Amino acid sequence: MMAVTAGAIATALPHTVEARPRRYGGYMPAYSAIVIDAKTGQTLHQESPDAQRFPASVTKVMTLYLLFEQIEAGRFSLQSPLRVSAEAASQPPSKLGVRPGSTITVEEAIRALVTKSANDVAVVIAENIAGDEERFAALMTRRARSLGMSRTTFRNASGLPDAEQMTTARDLATLGRAIQDHFPRYWSYFQTYSFAYRGVNHRNHNHLLGRVQGVDGIKTGYTRASGFNLLTSARRGDRQLVAVVLGGRSGGWRDARMRQLLEANFPQAYAGRRTAPMIARAAEPESRPTRIAVAAQVPVPG
Numbered sequence: 001m002m003a004v005t006a007g008a009i010a011t012a013l014p015h016t017v018e019a020r021p022r023r024y025g026g027y028m029p030a031y032s033a034i035v036i037d038a039k040t041g042q043t044l045h046q047e048s049p050d051a052q053r054f055p056a057s058v059t060k061v062m063t064l065y066l067l068f069e070q071i072e073a074g075r076f077s078l079q080s081p082l083r084v085s086a087e088a089a090s091q092p093p094s095k096l097g098v099r100p101g102s103t104i105t106v107e108e109a110i111r112a113l114v115t116k117s118a119n120d121v122a123v124v125i126a127e128n129i130a131g132d133e134e135r136f137a138a139l140m141t142r143r144a145r146s147l148g149m150s151r152t153t154f155r156n157a158s159g160l161p162d163a164e165q166m167t168t169a170r171d172l173a174t175l176g177r178a179i180q181d182h183f184p185r186y187w188s189y190f191q192t193y194s195f196a197y198r199g200v201n202h203r204n205h206n207h208l209l210g211r212v213q214g215v216d217g218i219k220t221g222y223t224r225a226s227g228f229n230l231l232t233s234a235r236r237g238d239r240q241l242v243a244v245v246l247g248g249r250s251g252g253w254r255d256a257r258m259r260q261l262l263e264a265n266f267p268q269a270y271a272g273r274r275t276a277p278m279i280a281r282a283a284e285p286e287s288r289p290t291r292i293a294v295a296a297q298v299p300v301p302g
Contacts, residue, residue: 029227029247032169033257035265038177038233038240041276044265045243052151052166053246056221057094057117058231059159061175062140064113067125068183069143071106078107087133088123091158095120096197110186111195116202117220122158133157144171146282147178161223169244176218176231176242178279190217190233207251208232212259214266220251228254234262239269 032053035045043049070076081103089100096118098104104112109125112118126136133156140154149171155162180187193210194203208215214234221229228248234241243261248254 029225029249031227031247033243033245033261034169034173035241035243035261036173036177037265037269037276038180038242039238039270039272039274039276042270044241044268045261046169049170050151050168052168053229054161054165054223054226055152055159055167055172055246056223056226056229057159058167058172058219058221058229059140059154059157059165060113060117060122060221061172061179061219061231062144062154063122063125063136063157064110064186064189065175065179065183066129066136066139066143067106067110068179068186070129071186072183076106078105078110080106082106082109082124082128084120084124085127088120088127091119091123092160094118096202098124108195108197110189111192112197112202114189114192114219115195115204117205119158119160122156126157143281144175147174147279149174159221159223161225169246172231172244172246173242174279176233176244178281179218180233180242181278182281187217190219206230207255208258212262214262222251230254230258232258232262234266236266238271239266241265241269 030051030053032048032051033045034043034049037044071078084098084100084102084104086100089098094117096112096116098120104121104124109121112121123133126133130136130139136157137154140157141152144152144154149167152167152171153164155165191209192204194201205220214236215232216235217233219231226247228251229246232243241262243258245254245258245261248257
């Protein structure tokens with residue numbers, strides 16, 4: 001693993017609370033960041049945390065949140081088959097390459113989103129839960145608002161470019177905390193290093209897993225408009241942080257920035273009993289899955 005000196009990071013990374021726009025290779029991703037102490041809910045660091053940004057594939061965390069809700073409600077099990085439509089199969093990369101008319105299990109779909117960040121599988125999930133991606137995106141937005149993500153709007157399940165699909169660093173930190181609070185039995189999926197599907201091995205895009213002490217998830221994202229994004233959870237001893245970096249100029253820059261934020265803020269994190277309440281959620285959004293799986297006991301992953 002290549003070492004990154006503190007001096008090099010300090011030279012390359014922004015220091016002001018309101019980071020100035022920067023142009024990298026002809027495009028200008030807008031930068032935001034936040035670090036939350038998960039034990040207390042306090043903000044330890046922030047840079048433009050409420051400015052709206054493009055989430056890119058971090059969107060898939062909300063897609064998985066709604067899928068976990070369906071499993072918990074007994075509408076799907078981890079072994080339930082999800083049917084692949086021609087629309088889903090036609091999505092642009094990154095994709096798993098599922099074929100129209102085939103099926104993929106719920107558990108395979110989860111692993112495909114976490115590791116490969118598969119756009120085709122995100123649409124498969126959306127269509128099997130809500131009938132089509134547009135209705136699923138409406139459910140995503142409703143769930144976001146119920147969690148307190150007041151500045152987030154979803155228009156698709158994958159994070160592919162859409163001018164109206166917006167979020168903030170603070171909202172994504174809320175989502176990262178919520179999915180841990182509400183679905184702890186599925187959290188280990190976000191620690192998946194690789195996923196083998198039909199003879200092809202897909203490695204997790206999150207390169208901080210196994211390389212930065214304590215990092216245990218959760219999701220990367222990139223489009224040209226968004227820059228390089230990362231929502232991260234990390235635990236060291238009795239301390240826990242949830243952090244977000246949006247608008248990195250490269251994957252390496254984003255990862256180095258996240259590493260710096262974690263190292264700088266872990267000493268400030270609270271090591272006692274959790275005092276922050278769980279992220280509240282309203283009633284489950286209404287949805288009518290296109291096929292209802294037979295309710296089954298859901299095995300704990302890992």
